[in-house]
Amino acid sequence: MPLAGADIRVEGATVRCLGPWTVQGVGGVEALLEALAWPESGEIVLDGSGVEALDTAGIWVVASAARALERQGRSVTVRLRPEHEGLLRMVSAPEVAGGPPPSPPRLPPLARIGRRTVEGAREAVGILGFLGETTLAAARLFARPGRIRWRPVLHNLQSAGFEALPIVGLLSFLLGVVIAYQGAVQLQRYGASIFVADLVGLAMLRELSPLLTAIVVAGRSGSAFAAQIGTMKVTEEIDAMRTVGIVPADLLVLPKVAALAIALPLLTVYADGLGVIGGMVMARSELGVGYEDFLDRLGQALVLSDYLVGVGKAPVFAVIIAVVGCHQGFRVSGDAESVGRRTTVSVVQSIFLVIVVDAGFSVVFSWLGI
Numbered sequence: 001m002p003l004a005g006a007d008i009r010v011e012g013a014t015v016r017c018l019g020p021w022t023v024q025g026v027g028g029v030e031a032l033l034e035a036l037a038w039p040e041s042g043e044i045v046l047d048g049s050g051v052e053a054l055d056t057a058g059i060w061v062v063a064s065a066a067r068a069l070e071r072q073g074r075s076v077t078v079r080l081r082p083e084h085e086g087l088l089r090m091v092s093a094p095e096v097a098g099g100p101p102p103s104p105p106r107l108p109p110l111a112r113i114g115r116r117t118v119e120g121a122r123e124a125v126g127i128l129g130f131l132g133e134t135t136l137a138a139a140r141l142f143a144r145p146g147r148i149r150w151r152p153v154l155h156n157l158q159s160a161g162f163e164a165l166p167i168v169g170l171l172s173f174l175l176g177v178v179i180a181y182q183g184a185v186q187l188q189r190y191g192a193s194i195f196v197a198d199l200v201g202l203a204m205l206r207e208l209s210p211l212l213t214a215i216v217v218a219g220r221s222g223s224a225f226a227a228q229i230g231t232m233k234v235t236e237e238i239d240a241m242r243t244v245g246i247v248p249a250d251l252l253v254l255p256k257v258a259a260l261a262i263a264l265p266l267l268t269v270y271a272d273g274l275g276v277i278g279g280m281v282m283a284r285s286e287l288g289v290g291y292e293d294f295l296d297r298l299g300q301a302l303v304l305s306d307y308l309v310g311v312g313k314a315p316v317f318a319v320i321i322a323v324v325g326c327h328q329g330f331r332v333s334g335d336a337e338s339v340g341r342r343t344t345v346s347v348v349q350s351i352f353l354v355i356v357v358d359a360g361f362s363v364v365f366s367w368l369g370i
Contacts, residue, residue: 008032014045021051021058033065044069048080059087127349130327131319134257137249152255160221160256161263165270168216172209172271176278179203184286193287197297200279202306209271210310211358214317217264218350222325225256226346229329230339238330248330257322264318265311272310305370313361317354324350 008029009016015036021029046062048054066076080088107115141147183199229252232238238248276298283289328346332338 010036013043014047016050017046017048017062018050018052020053021048021061022053022055023057029061033061043075043077046076046078048078048084051081051084054080054084054087056087056090059084059090063088123349126331127324127327130330131323134249134253134323134326137247138254138257141250141254147250149251149255152251153258156221156256156259157263159224160217160260161267164217164220164263164267167220168213168267168271169274171212171216172204172274173278175208175212176200176204176275176280177282179208179275180279180282181286184283188287193283193289194293194297196279196283196287196289197294198301200276200283201298201302204275204279205272205302205306205310207310207358207362209275210268210313210317211354213264213267213271213314214321214354215351217260217267217318218321218325218354219347221256221260222321222350223343223347225322225325226329226332226343227339228252229326230332230342233330233332234335234339253322253326256326257319260318260322261315264321265314268311268314272307309361309365309370313358316357316361320353320357321350324353 009018015033017029046066048062051058062078062080066078069076078088180196180200183196184193187193187196187199229238232252238252241248241251280291280294283294284291325346328342328349332342
């Protein structure tokens with residue numbers, strides 16, 4: 001039964017393939033193979049030793065018929081001429097045949113821990129190296145102040161600082177409300193309602209305001225830094241900058257670090273005020289502590305060092321967020337998926353490092369008695 005030069009001949013459980021099996025004539029043969037009434041038992045042989053010419057279309061038909069029979073639980077043998085066996089191996093590969101790729105060998109738990117430790121160490125070394133490069137670039141720029149680009153600094157100051165005021169203010173106000181409410185329940189039992197001012201003031205000014213502001217800015221601005229630089233790297237804009245003699249750190253990194261170092265302390269002061277106001281509102285509604293009494297007690301409970309401790313942390317947090325975001329942006333490679341992955345990593349690393357550094361500050365301040 002010739003079909004455009006191709007031919008099949010059924011002899012019991014053997015199907016002989018004859019003639020040229022190329023892309024021009026295998027379509028009809030494929031339909032005939034699917035319609036054949038195969039024997040219910042015994043080994044089935046697809047004999048292609050009589051094929052005169054074979055290409056990838058023809059071998060795909062043979063391999064597809066063999067796979068369909070094997071899925072039915074049948075035993076199939078494919079016989080080909082030696083020069084055609086390479087084509088069969090090629091189309092039978094898992095990535096071509098559509099089978100699942102081989103799963104990588106599972107490492108022992110200790111080996112997985114070691115691998116993650118090495119990866120973490122490399123990431124830490126990369127961040128420290130990028131911080132060193134940024135410091136050197138800043139030193140070169142300060143040596144020649146005329147090269148400072150103020151417009152990118154002001155643009156980043158607006159996006160990272162001014163536009164963050166609503167979310168930072170709202171969260172700080174609500175956090176002050178929560179702290180005052182939780183403290184009111186306990187302080188009422190001992191008749192010490194006035195000490196809610198101590199609780200709100202110390203908690204907000206020393207710890208929560210700088211930490212909350214840094215976390216919000218890491219989610220907003222740190223991710224934006226990574227996404228912006230990563231997208232520019234994918235579109236090869238950074239390579240174009242280097243080609244025309246522009247140092248990417250001067251234009252992309254330093255303005256972001258400078259803007260965040262200015263914006264974060266100001267946002268922290270703003271968060272301090274909103275958090276105290278939230279505590280005052282809750283103290284009056286739950287404990288009956290008036291605004292004047294609250295502020296009077298707050299002035300007695302706090303000293304200047306409490307305020308400076310919180311504000312002093314902010315520039316350090318700002319440098320961490322900006323450096324990590326820019327570093328992950330420069331590590332983007334390949335495609336848009338890498339941009340999303342590095343953006344996520346930048347937020348996670350920034351928040352983790354901010355909390356670790358904040359814990360270190362607490363230990364140092366405790367040791368110094370501040």
